[in-house]
Amino acid sequence: MNSPLESATLFQIGPVAITQAIVTTWVIMVVLVVGAYLLTRKLSLHPSKRQVALELLVDSLDTQIRETTGAQPAPYRGFIGTLFMFILVANWSSLIPGVEPPTAKLETDAALALLVFFSVIWFGVRGSGVGGYLRSFAAPNPVMIPLNMLESVTRVFSMFVRLFGNVMSGVFVIGIVASLAGLLVPIPLMALDLLTGLVQAYIFAVLAMVFIAAAVEEGAHAPAAPDPETLSKKKDS
Amino acid sequence: MNFDFWGLGLQALNAVILIWLLSRVFWRPVSAAIARRQAAAQALLGDAKATQDKADAALAELTAARAGIAAERAKVLAEANDAALAIKADAQSEAHTQAEAIMASARSDMAREADTARAAMTAQAGELAVDIARKLLGALPDEAIQAAFLQKLTDAIGALPPQDRAALVGAKGIDLMCPADPNADTKTEITKAVQQALGDAVDLNFVTDPALIAGYELHCDHFVLHNSWRSDLAAVLKELRHAD
Numbered sequence: 001m002n003s004p005l006e007s008a009t010l011f012q013i014g015p016v017a018i019t020q021a022i023v024t025t026w027v028i029m030v031v032l033v034v035g036a037y038l039l040t041r042k043l044s045l046h047p048s049k050r051q052v053a054l055e056l057l058v059d060s061l062d063t064q065i066r067e068t069t070g071a072q073p074a075p076y077r078g079f080i081g082t083l084f085m086f087i088l089v090a091n092w093s094s095l096i097p098g099v100e101p102p103t104a105k106l107e108t109d110a111a112l113a114l115l116v117f118f119s120v121i122w123f124g125v126r127g128s129g130v131g132g133y134l135r136s137f138a139a140p141n142p143v144m145i146p147l148n149m150l151e152s153v154t155r156v157f158s159m160f161v162r163l164f165g166n167v168m169s170g171v172f173v174i175g176i177v178a179s180l181a182g183l184l185v186p187i188p189l190m191a192l193d194l195l196t197g198l199v200q201a202y203i204f205a206v207l208a209m210v211f212i213a214a215a216v217e218e219g220a221h222a223p224a225a226p227d228p229e230t231l232s233k234k235k236d237s
Numbered sequence: 238m239n240f241d242f243w244g245l246g247l248q249a250l251n252a253v254i255l256i257w258l259l260s261r262v263f264w265r266p267v268s269a270a271i272a273r274r275q276a277a278a279q280a281l282l283g284d285a286k287a288t289q290d291k292a293d294a295a296l297a298e299l300t301a302a303r304a305g306i307a308a309e310r311a312k313v314l315a316e317a318n319d320a321a322l323a324i325k326a327d328a329q330s331e332a333h334t335q336a337e338a339i340m341a342s343a344r345s346d347m348a349r350e351a352d353t354a355r356a357a358m359t360a361q362a363g364e365l366a367v368d369i370a371r372k373l374l375g376a377l378p379d380e381a382i383q384a385a386f387l388q389k390l391t392d393a394i395g396a397l398p399p400q401d402r403a404a405l406v407g408a409k410g411i412d413l414m415c416p417a418d419p420n421a422d423t424k425t426e427i428t429k430a431v432q433q434a435l436g437d438a439v440d441l442n443f444v445t446d447p448a449l450i451a452g453y454e455l456h457c458d459h460f461v462l463h464n465s466w467r468s469d470l471a472a473v474l475k476e477l478r479h480a481d
Contacts, residue, residue, distance in 0.1 A: 007241060016243040025248060029255045036263035043270035045277050051270065058267045077268065078260035086255055102248070107241050111248035115256075 005168075007105055021102040028089050028102070068206065069213035075126075076212060079119055083112065084205035087163070091197025094171055095190060103200075104168040106160075113160030116208045120152070124215030136218035159207055166200050363474035370470055371450050379417070379451070386452035387430055390464045394434035394455075401460065406437045408457040413441045414465070416449040427453065 007019040043051055061081050065073035087103055094101040102108040124133035137148040170193040178186045374382065394402065405411065413427065428441050444456075452465030 007244065016247060017241060019241070019244055022244060022247055022251070025251050029251060029258070032255065033258045033262060036259055040263055040266040040270075043266055045274055047270075047274070054267050055271050055274075058264065058271060062268075074268070078264045079256055081264055082252075082256040082259045085259070086252065105244075107244035108248045110240075111245050111252055114245070114249055115252050 005106070007107070019105070019107075020100060021105040021108055024093060024099060025090070025102045025108065028086065028093065032085060032089060064206070065209060068209045069216070071213070071216070075123070076209065080205050080209050083116075083208055084201050087112070087204055088198060088201035091167055091201060092194060094167075094174070094193060094197070100171060101167055101197075103163055104171045106164055109160040109164040109167075112163070112204070113156045116159065116211065117152070117156045119208070120156075120211045120215045123212045127216035133215065136215060139218050155207075155211065159204060163200050163204055166196055170196050359477060363470075363477060367470045367474070370466065374451050374466055377451075382451045383419075383423075383453070386464060387427060390453045390455070390462070391430050391434040393462055393464055394431065397462075402435060405455070405457065405460055405462075406435050406439060408460065410457065411439055411441055412444045412456040414444050414446045414449055414454040414456060416445070416447055416451055416465070418445045419443065431455075 007017075007021060009017040009019055010023060011018050039050060039054060042048075043054075047055065058077070058081075061077060061084070062073040065071075065076050065080060069076070090101050090103045090108070092101075093099050094104070103112075121133070124136065127133075128136070137145050137152075139148070170189075174186045174189050174193060177189055394405075397405070413431070419427065424441075424443055427443075431441060432438050448467050450466035450470075452468075454465050454468070455462040
């Protein structure tokens with residue numbers, strides 16, 4: 001059995017080593033995009049059961065975003081929803097024999113966490129401007145600036161480590177049990193892995209949403225820079 | 238353990254591409270479909286609201302019209318009731334007037350019939366009294382009655398004014414009415430008494446009239462001296478009639 005921390009390179013494109021996780025990611029991307037295209041081809045005012053199910057999925061996501069952030073879900077729907085669906089499908093891809101989920105690799109989880117990190121910055125700046133976003137690090141007072149900057153990195157790091165640890169451990173345990181006990185014994189663990197995959201996808205998406213919402217909200221309510229005229233009056237008095 | 242930064246970048250690129258693709262082929266179409274259906278539902282709700290408002294307005298108009306009809310019905314009923322009461326009052330008044338007229342006519346007829354009946358009864362009573370008197374007098378002795386009437390006749394002649402007595406004496410043919418034909422002695426006695434009362438000799442013509450019942454009367458062309466039961470009963474009967 002190979003180490004779960006090692007990635008097997010399938011082929012090389014220039015300096016880029018194409019691993020199995022990357023190929024699986026491409027397959028998942030194709031499945032998701034083609035499936036989404038096929039599912040959304042004939043949307044009408046008189047919905048079929050398929051359309052109702054799709055609308056229920058989107059409406060549930062919108063409700064979740066609205067309840068988490070209190071904002072309109074449209075700007076965040078694509079990012080958060082795609083994160084959730086990709087992580088969920090990637091986690092559940094471990095059920096296919098011979099397929100190792102991409103989220104069980106450090107690079108994939110780190111890439112997703114990196115996207116969350118930059119999306120927090122992007123939505124924060126878009127919501128309250130560069131100044132407002134930078135001032136959000138000074139909340140509740142400037143003393144907290146180093147800690148807030150450190151937190152913005154560590155919380156994303158914890159996200160990716162959490163996802164990686166859970167998915168990788170599940171795959172690792174199932175591999176060990178399958179190699180020791182036989183074909184049917186890992187089935188309960190695989191069922192548990194289904195639940196773990198769903199929960200981890202949900203946690204990752206919700207945390208990303210919370211981080212983005214916090215950046216937007218703190219930027220909007222961050223203390224404004226003191227007025228120079230007011231400062232001069234204070235000095236005079 | 239080694240960390241592949243190229244892999245990191247490629248996976249990040251893959252995620253960005255996936256986010257972009259799914260936004261275009263999944264999230265936007267589905268959310269647009271939801272928005273279209275919500276808009277259609279809102280339009281349907283708006284149409285339903287407009288229809289309901291129109292129905293409410295029609296209902297209110299109908300309710301007002303029905304209230305108007307009820308008020309008009311009540312007004313017509315009140316007018317009909319008033320008209321019926323007026324007709325009833327007129328009919329009652331007319332009936333009362335007619336009844337009063339009928340009652341007055343009946344009273345008048347009854348009074349007239351009562352007067353007629355009373356007059357007839359009075360006449361019958363008078364006739365009955367005369368008949369009774371005649372029968373009673375018929376039972377009395379004629380001599381005494383005739384003597385009393387002869388005395389009464391002489392007294393009446395004596396009580397006449399002188400010019401009447403003179404006119405009586407000067408009359409040609411004086412009828413002396415008797416209830417029965419007197420005998421010769423009686424005629425002589427009567428003639429003698431009358432001549433004494435007149436104070437002169439007169440020629441008496443004795444005429445029998447049973448209707449006198451009793452008594453003697455003198456009749457000439459211009460003078461009548463009543464002195465009989467018939468004249469007395471006639472006077473009584475006249476008095477009775479005048480008494481009514």
